[in-house]
Amino acid sequence: AQSVAQPEDQVNVAEGNPLTVKCTYSVSGNPYLFWYVQYPNRGLQFLLKYITGDNLVKGSYGFEAEFNKSQTSFHLKKPSALVSDSALYFCAVRGRMDSNYQLIWGAGTKLIIKP
């Protein structure tokens, strides 16, 4: 069965430190991978996506993610965290033959950046 795992419910990072939010997946064939962010009382916002090519994808607000096919992972990273990065982060995946609405979502990781 296809699935997405975000193994950490919450990640705590000090401001200025690097951050990583983990995502692993299981999908048939090669995947399309997405990260979204949800700020309090807001809907989800698209951050970045991996389609093909360079395994390191750069997105909005200084975030990047690295696609690792052998480890079936797509971890979200940022070199220096800001307090304003505190939010809920969702990883999503779909197979290349699937339609856009067949996204499989992770349960989300709450990121807390402390001053």
Next chain:
Amino acid sequence: ETGVTQTPRHLVMGMTNKKSLKCEQHLGHNAMYWYKQSAKKPLELMFVYSLEERVENNSVPSRFSPECPNSSHLFLHLHTLQPEDSALYLCASSQEGPPGVWEQYFGPGTRLTVT
């Protein structure tokens, strides 16, 4: 803002009420979605409309009834809901079909409380 609006933002209703949620997208997309978001759970896809035709209905109870009168508007009609239906209801839109792999754009959500 993402170009997807939802009204109302908050709704409290009794189990015998009938209410409707409204979503409007200003992005020229051809697909629209309803999701249910509950705490610490993956997003649950409820309904998908592509080119105004319903293409997905994930075993949603009949007390939820969608309506898509045109490609820009989506409604979710609610009646005789249960307390467990209390959640954040998110509307999203995207471009469906080649070329490209398209992300979804989300509205801010309607926080529904069933008493």
